[in-house]
Amino acid sequence: MGEVYPVETAVADTQPAHHYPPYVSSIARSPRMPLVLLPETRTERTGPVFGHGLIRERDNDLTAQHADDPLGERIFVHGRVLDEDGRPVPRALVEVWQANAAGRYRHKVDTHDAPLDPNFTGTGRTLTDDNGYYFFKTIKPGPYPWGNHHNAWRPAHIHFSLFGAGILSRLVTQMYFPGDPLQPLDPIFNSIPNEAARMRLISSLDMNRAEPNYALAYAFDIVLRGHGDTPFEGNR
Amino acid sequence: MATRRKLVPSGSQTVGPYFSIGLERLIDDAPKGTAATVEICGKVLDRDGAPVPDAMLEFWSTAKDGATGASTEGFPTGFRRSATDADGRFSVRIERPSAVAFEAGTAQAPHLLVLLFARGLLRHLISRVYFEDEPGNAFDPVLLAVPPERRYTLIARQRETQGGSYLWDVVLQGHAETVFFAW
Numbered sequence: 001m002g003e004v005y006p007v008e009t010a011v012a013d014t015q016p017a018h019h020y021p022p023y024v025s026s027i028a029r030s031p032r033m034p035l036v037l038l039p040e041t042r043t044e045r046t047g048p049v050f051g052h053g054l055i056r057e058r059d060n061d062l063t064a065q066h067a068d069d070p071l072g073e074r075i076f077v078h079g080r081v082l083d084e085d086g087r088p089v090p091r092a093l094v095e096v097w098q099a100n101a102a103g104r105y106r107h108k109v110d111t112h113d114a115p116l117d118p119n120f121t122g123t124g125r126t127l128t129d130d131n132g133y134y135f136f137k138t139i140k141p142g143p144y145p146w147g148n149h150h151n152a153w154r155p156a157h158i159h160f161s162l163f164g165a166g167i168l169s170r171l172v173t174q175m176y177f178p179g180d181p182l183q184p185l186d187p188i189f190n191s192i193p194n195e196a197a198r199m200r201l202i203s204s205l206d207m208n209r210a211e212p213n214y215a216l217a218y219a220f221d222i223v224l225r226g227h228g229d230t231p232f233e234g235n236r
Numbered sequence: 237m238a239t240r241r242k243l244v245p246s247g248s249q250t251v252g253p254y255f256s257i258g259l260e261r262l263i264d265d266a267p268k269g270t271a272a273t274v275e276i277c278g279k280v281l282d283r284d285g286a287p288v289p290d291a292m293l294e295f296w297s298t299a300k301d302g303a304t305g306a307s308t309e310g311f312p313t314g315f316r317r318s319a320t321d322a323d324g325r326f327s328v329r330i331e332r333p334s335a336v337a338f339e340a341g342t343a344q345a346p347h348l349l350v351l352l353f354a355r356g357l358l359r360h361l362i363s364r365v366y367f368e369d370e371p372g373n374a375f376d377p378v379l380l381a382v383p384p385e386r387r388y389t390l391i392a393r394q395r396e397t398q399g400g401s402y403l404w405d406v407v408l409q410g411h412a413e414t415v416f417f418a419w
Contacts, residue, residue, distance in 0.1 A: 014245070018361075026357070028282045029282050029283070029288065029408045029409065035416050036416070037418050039378060042337060043336055043344070043349050046298040050311070086243050109254065161251070171245070171248060172250075223243045
């Protein structure tokens with residue numbers, strides 16, 4: 001067989017199309033020419049390995065990055081990062097960013113008329129453990145308006161960025177909350193055609209992990225493309 | 237033989253306009269050590285030639301010996317992140333890649349894999365960048381898989397005044413659209 005075989009492309013309809021007109025920003029920014037099938041070479045099979053030196057002590061506690069507690073509903077967000085065979089992905093870099101409880105990002109481009117919280121930056125990072133497990137403590141983000149269409153509001157969400165084994169396992173996604181009535185109205189959420197795949201972006205309330213009189217918990221497992229083989233075993 | 241997968245990969249969603257608050261920690265980290273470096277500068281443009289001021293590019297090159305060991309700072313070699321500015325410009329300095337082994341006795345020309353994220357991209361885009369002064373480009377198996385009239389979109393041009401500095405623009409859509417790979 002040699003070293004080259006086609007990169008597995010995504011399962012039909014479980015990923016969004018590049019061009020999805022209901023999400024207006026995709027219209028002028030998505031490629032229209034045919035995508036080229038990339039042979040999977042050593043470049044694609046390998047990927048950056050991030051060390052624990054990159055993570056500071058409170059990077060996974062978004063409520064402890066300032067002098068006082070941020071306003072809002074304190075929550076735990078946790079889960080496992082798995083490969084397509086269901087095996088845990090250890091040492092996956094997980095980066096998150098989110099709006100504050102009022103629906104405002106600490107970003108110069110965000111002009112939404114909602115207050116910033118001096119005690120909330122809204123960013124975190126961690127590495128999964130040997131079982132592929134990650135854990136964040138944060139506050140529940142608020143929904144916010146955006147300019148996609150008249151009276152458009154994003155459902156509450158937390159952005160997730162992940163690196164697994166090999167650069168092709170890279171994933172950026174968003175985690176949603178159960179029972180949010182804005183989800184069926186949101187073109188970004190709806191860009192995933194397959195309903196089951198779409199619903200997997202909604203976390204589940206996890207009363208087993210909630211802490212009485214302190215915080216609710218939401219569980220969110222993430223599946224990365226590819227398999228957990230060590231990236232270099234195919235070298236010859 | 238492909239084996240049946242048990243789980244379907246999670247759906248991709250756009251990074252949106254505010255990614256820098258979460259991802260800036262890894263942006264523009266200067267290369268450490270003494271390895272030769274290369275600089276790549278360019279612009280990201282949309283269908284109308286308008287600059288894309290909220291894009292993020294990630295560059296990856298595998299080491300010659302396959303090593304990707306994390307440095308003591310926890311930051312891997314061969315990986316860089318760069319965000320575009322208000323004019324859609326990015327700039328990155330990274331270890332100069334070397335040829336990468338391919339099938340028996342052959343090699344790929346030096347290149348970087350590029351992942352592109354932006355508001356408007358529901359899935360990230362995958363591309364590659366090659367260097368115009370590398371003779372191996374003529375035999376590179378991935379470049380040869382690209383339609384000949386589009387190969388130029390993957391080849392960075394050397395800047396005359398500065399050695400080791402290259403120009404590479406990314407066009408998201410249109411007649412000069414950059415080649416992107418399927419995933």
